[in-house]
Amino acid sequence: MIRKSFAEHIKELEKEVTVMGEMVVAAINRSIEALKARNVAEGKQIINDDALINKKRWDIEEKCINLIATQQPVASDLREIVAVLCVVTELERMGDYAEGIGKIVVMLGTEPLVKPLVDIPQMADIGVNMLKRSIDAFLRRDAEAAKAICAEDDEVDLLHEQVYRELLSYMIEDPKTITRATYLIWAAHNLERIADRVTNICERTIFLVTGTMTEVNVSRY
Amino acid sequence: MELVPKIETVGLNLYYGDFLALKGINMKIPGQNITAIVGPSGCGKSTLLRCFNRMNDLIEHTKVEGKIVIDGLNILEPDTDLISLRKKVGMVFQRPNVFDLSIYNNLKFGLRIHRMLDGKDEIIQSIRGGLEQVGLWQELKDKLGNNARTLMLEQQQRLCIARVLILKPDIILLDEPCSALDPIATLRIEELLQALKQEYTLVIVTHNMQQAARASDYTGFMYLGELVEFGQTNQVFTNPKQELTENYISGHFG
Numbered sequence: 001m002i003r004k005s006f007a008e009h010i011k012e013l014e015k016e017v018t019v020m021g022e023m024v025v026a027a028i029n030r031s032i033e034a035l036k037a038r039n040v041a042e043g044k045q046i047i048n049d050d051a052l053i054n055k056k057r058w059d060i061e062e063k064c065i066n067l068i069a070t071q072q073p074v075a076s077d078l079r080e081i082v083a084v085l086c087v088v089t090e091l092e093r094m095g096d097y098a099e100g101i102g103k104i105v106v107m108l109g110t111e112p113l114v115k116p117l118v119d120i121p122q123m124a125d126i127g128v129n130m131l132k133r134s135i136d137a138f139l140r141r142d143a144e145a146a147k148a149i150c151a152e153d154d155e156v157d158l159l160h161e162q163v164y165r166e167l168l169s170y171m172i173e174d175p176k177t178i179t180r181a182t183y184l185i186w187a188a189h190n191l192e193r194i195a196d197r198v199t200n201i202c203e204r205t206i207f208l209v210t211g212t213m214t215e216v217n218v219s220r221y
Numbered sequence: 222m223e224l225v226p227k228i229e230t231v232g233l234n235l236y237y238g239d240f241l242a243l244k245g246i247n248m249k250i251p252g253q254n255i256t257a258i259v260g261p262s263g264c265g266k267s268t269l270l271r272c273f274n275r276m277n278d279l280i281e282h283t284k285v286e287g288k289i290v291i292d293g294l295n296i297l298e299p300d301t302d303l304i305s306l307r308k309k310v311g312m313v314f315q316r317p318n319v320f321d322l323s324i325y326n327n328l329k330f331g332l333r334i335h336r337m338l339d340g341k342d343e344i345i346q347s348i349r350g351g352l353e354q355v356g357l358w359q360e361l362k363d364k365l366g367n368n369a370r371t372l373m374l375e376q377q378q379r380l381c382i383a384r385v386l387i388l389k390p391d392i393i394l395l396d397e398p399c400s401a402l403d404p405i406a407t408l409r410i411e412e413l414l415q416a417l418k419q420e421y422t423l424v425i426v427t428h429n430m431q432q433a434a435r436a437s438d439y440t441g442f443m444y445l446g447e448l449v450e451f452g453q454t455n456q457v458f459t460n461p462k463q464e465l466t467e468n469y470i471s472g473h474f475g
Binding site: 005070072 | 411412415431434435454455458459
């Protein structure tokens with residue numbers, strides 16, 4: 001390796017992506033815990049803390065821009081920086097989804113839930129697990145692992161549909177539950193989006209390794 | 222945070238005869254950093270660099286006005302000791318200017334001129350230190366008697382840097398140090414400069430914009446004898462303050 005200092009810049013960038021990933025994982029986990037515990041104060045805190053994730057994204061973006069402007073990256077070096085720019089955008093949006101669940105926690109207040117939380121925490125577990133491994137695959141440049149993670153998105157989609165159908169039946173049965181059930185549908189939708197954005201990170205990993213952009217999960221509709 | 226400048230020029234004018242080559246340059250160069258000076262040919266960047274160790278004194282009919290303050294002292298004062306100034310402010314040139322002597326004698330040359338060391342062991346230690354700093358010791362330790370001109374260009378340029386380093390300078394001026402080298406050798410020299418900035422203040426003149434962007438912490442852009450812009454390299458190359466700088470670094474003229 002000739003350009004040691006450039007390699008160090010890239011390493012630093014990767015470390016930042018790892019940190020940002022951990023921040024988003026923590027935000028999602030906290031949002032689900034707050035939903036389960038009906039912890040309004042924590043919901044508000046999650047909303048506030050999203051600003052830190054946003055700031056991290058801008059910081060990383062600035063570093064990428066500086067590297068492009070000053071280091072003239074080409075080939076896989078350039079792909080890596082472009083991929084990092086895309087990955088942090090996905091992570092930032094996932095942070096917004098966690099923040100969205102925080103808002104739902106605040107809006108639900110202490111009213112009783114229309115149903116026990118089973119599928120929603122499970123969606124979060126699967127999503128968080130996919131997210132952690134997708135960042136790991138990205139940093140290891142493991143296109144095969146990235147492809148495998150994309151396949152798991154179906155599981156989250158199925159749970160999402162299940163939650164939707166179930167809550168719909170609650171609403172039909174008792175229109176008084178409509179507001180609260182809608183909030184939960186919204187939370188489930190946020191988690192579905194998180195898993196979907198994980199697949200975008202995986203697509204970037206494949207792009208980084210192969211140089212070709214492919215859409216791994218094609219919508220079934 | 223305002224950095225204490227290692228080199229500061231105040232209203233620096235330089236005339237070659239009647240021609241005003243540097244026009245009121247005000248510049249603060251921070252210590253232990255790499256500062257690049259860029260600009261089109263003839264803009265005065267090499268002239269400015271040569272002011273920092275008063276190399277322009279060697280050119281007839283030059284006149285200098287203003288101040289150049291290095292570590293708090295105005296080096297344009299007439300009582301400045303030029304020998305010790307040039308020891309403190311070393312210089313590396315465009316083409317490696319090794320002497321037609323052995324590697325050993327090339328390095329010993331400066332030590333002798335400056336009467337720095339006497340004992341043979343001390344000299345050897347010093348030469349070894351210099352060659353280690355530029356990453357040549359392993360390659361050359363058994364060939365110190367060979368003529369320096371037999372080395373590859375990149376090695377010659379490294380040797381020139383070592384020759385400066387063993388005089389224990391504070392500041393190293395580099396005038397297009399990579400223009401005679403291929404791109405790979407260029408990157409390796411840049412890596413060396415990165416390592417050296419921990420201990421030294423480096424000022425590099427280059428017409429290679431990419432090199433300035435890659436290898437420096439601060440960049441000054443000169444045009445027609447004026448310093449148009451000076452700032453952190455990241456800022457100059459991502460968001461220059463002057464339109465002239467923007468046009469030049471993006472290749473719209475020059």
